[in-house]
Amino acid sequence: MSVAKEVTNVEAQVIAAKKAAKRVGLLSTEEKNEALYILADTLEKNHQVILAANEKDLLVGREKGYEEAYLDRLALSKERIVDFAEGLRQVAKLKDPAGEILSSWTLENGLLVEKVTVPLGVIGMIYEARPNVTVDATGLALKSGNAIILKGGSSALSSNKAIVQVMQGALNKTKIPKEAVQFIASTDRVATQQLFTMKEHIDVLIPRGGASLISAVVNNATVPVLETGVGNCHLYIDVEADVEKALNILVNAKTDRPAVCNALETVIIHKKWLEKNSELLITAFKEHGISIHGDKVALSYIPNAVLANEADWANEYLSLELAVKTVDSLDEAIVHIETYGTKHSEAIVTENKATAKKFMSLVDASALYHNASTRFTDGGALGFGAEIGISTQKLHARGPMGLPALMTIKYMMSGNGQTR
Amino acid sequence: MSVAKEVTNVEAQVIAAKKAAKRVGLLSTEEKNEALYILADTLEKNHQVILAANEKDLLVGREKGYEEAYLDRLALSKERIVDFAEGLRQVAKLKDPAGEILSSWTLENGLLVEKVTVPLGVIGMIYEARPNVTVDATGLALKSGNAIILKGGSSALSSNKAIVQVMQGALNKTKIPKEAVQFIASTDRVATQQLFTMKEHIDVLIPRGGASLISAVVNNATVPVLETGVGNCHLYIDVEADVEKALNILVNAKTDRPAVCNALETVIIHKKWLEKNSELLITAFKEHGISIHGDKVALSYIPNAVLANEADWANEYLSLELAVKTVDSLDEAIVHIETYGTKHSEAIVTENKATAKKFMSLVDASALYHNASTRFTDGGALGFGAEIGISTQKLHARGPMGLPALMTIKYMMSGNGQTR
Numbered sequence: 001m002s003v004a005k006e007v008t009n010v011e012a013q014v015i016a017a018k019k020a021a022k023r024v025g026l027l028s029t030e031e032k033n034e035a036l037y038i039l040a041d042t043l044e045k046n047h048q049v050i051l052a053a054n055e056k057d058l059l060v061g062r063e064k065g066y067e068e069a070y071l072d073r074l075a076l077s078k079e080r081i082v083d084f085a086e087g088l089r090q091v092a093k094l095k096d097p098a099g100e101i102l103s104s105w106t107l108e109n110g111l112l113v114e115k116v117t118v119p120l121g122v123i124g125m126i127y128e129a130r131p132n133v134t135v136d137a138t139g140l141a142l143k144s145g146n147a148i149i150l151k152g153g154s155s156a157l158s159s160n161k162a163i164v165q166v167m168q169g170a171l172n173k174t175k176i177p178k179e180a181v182q183f184i185a186s187t188d189r190v191a192t193q194q195l196f197t198m199k200e201h202i203d204v205l206i207p208r209g210g211a212s213l214i215s216a217v218v219n220n221a222t223v224p225v226l227e228t229g230v231g232n233c234h235l236y237i238d239v240e241a242d243v244e245k246a247l248n249i250l251v252n253a254k255t256d257r258p259a260v261c262n263a264l265e266t267v268i269i270h271k272k273w274l275e276k277n278s279e280l281l282i283t284a285f286k287e288h289g290i291s292i293h294g295d296k297v298a299l300s301y302i303p304n305a306v307l308a309n310e311a312d313w314a315n316e317y318l319s320l321e322l323a324v325k326t327v328d329s330l331d332e333a334i335v336h337i338e339t340y341g342t343k344h345s346e347a348i349v350t351e352n353k354a355t356a357k358k359f360m361s362l363v364d365a366s367a368l369y370h371n372a373s374t375r376f377t378d379g380g381a382l383g384f385g386a387e388i389g390i391s392t393q394k395l396h397a398r399g400p401m402g403l404p405a406l407m408t409i410k411y412m413m414s415g416n417g418q419t420r
Numbered sequence: 421m422s423v424a425k426e427v428t429n430v431e432a433q434v435i436a437a438k439k440a441a442k443r444v445g446l447l448s449t450e451e452k453n454e455a456l457y458i459l460a461d462t463l464e465k466n467h468q469v470i471l472a473a474n475e476k477d478l479l480v481g482r483e484k485g486y487e488e489a490y491l492d493r494l495a496l497s498k499e500r501i502v503d504f505a506e507g508l509r510q511v512a513k514l515k516d517p518a519g520e521i522l523s524s525w526t527l528e529n530g531l532l533v534e535k536v537t538v539p540l541g542v543i544g545m546i547y548e549a550r551p552n553v554t555v556d557a558t559g560l561a562l563k564s565g566n567a568i569i570l571k572g573g574s575s576a577l578s579s580n581k582a583i584v585q586v587m588q589g590a591l592n593k594t595k596i597p598k599e600a601v602q603f604i605a606s607t608d609r610v611a612t613q614q615l616f617t618m619k620e621h622i623d624v625l626i627p628r629g630g631a632s633l634i635s636a637v638v639n640n641a642t643v644p645v646l647e648t649g650v651g652n653c654h655l656y657i658d659v660e661a662d663v664e665k666a667l668n669i670l671v672n673a674k675t676d677r678p679a680v681c682n683a684l685e686t687v688i689i690h691k692k693w694l695e696k697n698s699e700l701l702i703t704a705f706k707e708h709g710i711s712i713h714g715d716k717v718a719l720s721y722i723p724n725a726v727l728a729n730e731a732d733w734a735n736e737y738l739s740l741e742l743a744v745k746t747v748d749s750l751d752e753a754i755v756h757i758e759t760y761g762t763k764h765s766e767a768i769v770t771e772n773k774a775t776a777k778k779f780m781s782l783v784d785a786s787a788l789y790h791n792a793s794t795r796f797t798d799g800g801a802l803g804f805g806a807e808i809g810i811s812t813q814k815l816h817a818r819g820p821m822g823l824p825a826l827m828t829i830k831y832m833m834s835g836n837g838q839t840r
Contacts (some may be wrong), residue, residue, distance in 0.1 A: 022782065025781075026781065026782075105803065107796075107801075107802070107803060111792055111796065113802055113803070120814055120815075121784065121814075203814055204814075204815060218642075219642065222638075222639065224813065224814070224815045226815075242837070244837065245836070245837035248837055248839050249837065249839060251839075252839030252840060253839075256839070256840055356834075360830075360832050361445075361446065362442065362446075364541065365830070366830065366831060367830070367831045367833065368830060368831070368832050368833065369833045369835070370832075370833065370834045370835065371834070371835045371836055371837055371838075372531055372833050372834070372835030372837070372838040372839075373838060373839045373840055375839070375840040376527075376531065376833060376838070376840060377831070381527075381840060382527070382533055382831070383525060383527060383533070393644065394540055394541075394623055394624075394644070394828040395540075395624060395644045395646070395815060395816040395828070396815040396816040398828050398829050398830070398831075399829070399831045400831075408814040408815070408818050409818050409819070410780075410785070410786065410787070410788060410818070410819075411786060411787040411788070411797070411802070411818075411819045411820075412780050412788050412790075413787065413788065413789045413790065413792050413796060414776075414790045414791070414792070415789070415790065415791045415792030416665070416791055416792075417662070417664065417665035417668055417669065417791055417792070418791075418792040418793060418796070419668050419669060419671075419672030419673075419676070419792075419793045419795070420672060420676050420793055420795040420796060420801060
């Protein structure tokens with residue numbers, strides 16, 4: 001494989017992917033699944049090659065002074081590579097999303113109309129850091145009959161390149177042409193920007209990573225985008241909230257994995273509930289190391305809290321910091337969420353079903369929770385089997401995106417000479 | 421109603437629509453349907469006001485020297501207004517697309533997950549000429565629980581304004597706030613451009629009209645767009661095509677309504693079929709006034725045809741002109757469609773089922789036809805009940821768009837304290 005050619009000719013890679021996509025789209029479920037099992041086995045067998053490449057990335061990262069937590073996410077191990085392989089086997093077991101007749105009917109003139117799922121074609125994945133996306137996205141794209149263009153972040157360049165080389169080698173033993181998986185090895189921005197405008201050849205771009213990566217894609221791409229990402233998630237603790245449920249959900253949503261998009265960023269508390277339960281709340285904050293930015297009422301109850309400013313309400317802390325807003329009513333809570341929310345995941349704790357119903361009807365978000373943690377907004381947790389990202393847009397796919405998000409439809413009409 | 425205020429404050433209108441959308445989204449099916457019947461009755465009763473306004477548009481159009489065919493499309497009559505009203509009553513009879521539980525399941529931990537359809541919110545409709553879009557789009561938006569911003573073309577300004585005023589008056593007698601239907605009365609481009617970037621308040625823009633209008637929206641809007649429009653449609657007459665079916669479908673697809681997007685623009689003919697049936701073909705072209713731009717082989721059979729150039733293959737004639745391409749094989753036909761097609765509607769005439777299947781699998785378009793006319797790509801013709809446009813994109817909605825295209829989904833999770 002000529003890396004030099006890859007670097008200099010993004011367009012040729014994309015055109016090759018488009019051509020390969022047609023062939024992947026015609027394969028049977030069995031042929032696609034067999035290929036995924038071969039990919040999985042080959043990744044496991046070649047774990048040393050991948051680990052060696054990963055060492056290079058870690059070395060560069062340490063030289064550049066990256067934080068230890070960042071390097072942890074970047075670091076691979078034999079176990080993690082086995083997990084990657086297992087993920088591909090899980091995808092192989094999922095139902096094939098292609099060729100499903102969603103509905104069919106016959107017109108009065110005898111024309112048969114069938115609405116059938118078909119692959120989108122070429123998926124462009126632009127992502128940062130974690131090399132697992134390289135494997136996960138490839139598995140989902142191939143299972144759904146698509147080709148994929150992978151443009152990973154520069155900090156995982158060697159790891160991603162090694163993973164793709166191993167997978168392309170494995171594809172030679174399958175019915176899937178290896179051109180269906182393309183890796184853009186260039187680290188400059190020009191290569192990424194080229195992908196933004198290749199509307200003729202790329203059917204969708206999916207950005208995964210930080211807010212700046214996502215907004216760069218959304219604001220500059222003419223290729224359709226499936227936007228993922230930012231989650232300024234709220235939990236509203238109603239006056240009729242059960243104390244234990246409220247505290248458990250609050251702590252879980254904030255602390256289980258603070259750096260992810262479905263983590264809690266602001267808790268909105270009914271003043272009467274706060275008045276009754278402030279002691280327990282303060283204990284929970286202390287125990288779990290949660291630091292508070294609160295409004296004036298919140299500050300009158302919570303020691304060591306700092307006064308929240310306008311920026312705090314909009315902030316995705318992605319840490320153990322938490323904003324606390326107090327309200328007199330459900331309506332006030334909803335207005336706050338409307339003003340500062342990002343339509344990702346919003347939760348209410350209440351024993352009053354009518355209140356819960358009102359919250360879930362009126363709040364505009366991809367995932368609404370009554371008496372459960374926002375942390376469940378995840379393809380794996382919700383039982384989708386696998387996830388290509390969490391959509392924060394309303395068109396095409398909303399919330400966690402599994403295989404169906406990588407499909408479009410065709411109307412297929414069969415007649416015997418019908419005219420209008 | 422202060423028209424001056426409308427003209428100067430597009431943003432205020434859009435914000436009012438967003439607020440109203442929440443209220444429309446909470447109405448019951450019965451409340452929405454009742455409103456549509458009242459709108460229909462009121463339009464009929466006020467037909468004279470609308471016709472008077474239409475006269476103004478026609479007068480201006482004649483002064484500006486618009487073509488007679490264009491003025492015909494702009495002209496209203498009592499009968500056409502009755503048709504508009506009947507269209508609203510048809511929409512009232514359609515199934516409510518909101519609140520449908522598309523799927524639901526319970527996780528092992530007891531968390532109930534429901535995937536529910538909900539309205540998008542605010543729909544921005546940017547369109548040209550025909551005032552029927554004003555009524556049709558409003559009916560579909562309200563039935564699906566959305567608010568709508570209408571930005572019609574300047575040539576129908578008075579007609580559209582009168583129609584909206586009548587509808588807004590009627591809404592006062594319904595549960596739908598009249599702010600749910602907003603008409604942008606400004607004729608300058610600034611107002612349209614303001615709509616392009618109001619991502620916080622408008623959920624989707626739907627452009628309907630000529631290619632330049634659509635590309636202006638697609639290329640400049642940061643609000644998500646449902647692209648409609650350009651159809652460079654092909655008919656492939658296979659070597660095994662039935663002669664009668666081929667000629668009927670060819671004539672129907674080309675001549676029934678040449679100016680619409682599902683009309684035929686290029687016929688691709690297998691050389692052996694052409695050799696056998698050229699006499700009948702020439703007769704059909706003559707009889708229906710179809711003028712031909714053909715390749716060299718086509719020219720050797722068809723008298724009075726002119727040699728097609730590269731531009732002809734890509735041209736959406738929207739008239740009785742037709743390009744004729746000759747091929748030696750199905751594969752050659754597919755390559756031609758891939759090169760010049762716009763992924764709208766593509767047809768094959770053949771008695772060979774395997775050939776038809778190959779064509780329909782390999783050609784990437786929203787609507788594929790075996791032995792039927794491309795003219796059926798239309799919400800009404802396919803039995804959708806109503807249509808807001810024909811999508812030429814692959815994400816969210818593809819092909820004719822009925823009520824479901826105006827919906828998004830919410831995941832609603834109900835638990836009793838579940839955490840991860």
